[in-house]
Amino acid sequence: MTRNRLYLFLFLGLIAGYSYVLWESYVRIFNHPFTPCIFKNTTGIACPSCGVTRSVLLLMHGGLTSAILMNPLGLVVAAIMTITPLWLLYDVSFKKNTLYNSYKKTEKVLKTPWIAILFFILIAANWAWNIHKGL
Incomplete structure (x- = not known):
């Protein structure tokens, strides 16, 4: 993927x-039970990322423990949503490639077989936990 394509994406x-x-946030205020998750709507079973949005919302309201218990992936998503805009702005403003270079290094690391297997196991464990919690 090229730098410009990554940054646009x-x-x-x-x-x-x-x-x-x-x-x-708006939907939660009015207690609307809608979920856009195609997997959950089709199977009735929580997907590995079920609860991530609720986790981010809990984190935004200061509920760190509640956010972790809802779905620990929410912390990762919140970090990405906080750091990435600033990093993009820095790279675009100063014509740098720091984010792109980090992306390429991360991509290479994630292709390492034992890291990919560990990543898969963690996601599967999180999925099992989501199903157990009845998300």
Whole structure:
């Protein structure tokens, strides 16, 4: 993936993510039970990322423990949603490639077999926990 394509993808993803968090905040205020998760709507079983948005919302309201218990992946998403816009702005403003270079290094590390297996095991464990909790 080229630098410009990655940065555009991240920018659009951040806009979508922030829009969804704002929309979800609005929906939660009125206790609307809708979930856009196609997997859960089809199977009735929580997907590995079920609860991430609720986790981010809990974190935004200062509920660190509640956010972790809802879905620990929410902390990762919140960190990405906080750091990435600033990093993008820095790279674009100063014509740097620091985010792109970090992306390429991370991509290489994640392709290491034992790291990929560990990552898969952690996601599977989180999924089992989501199902156990009845999300």
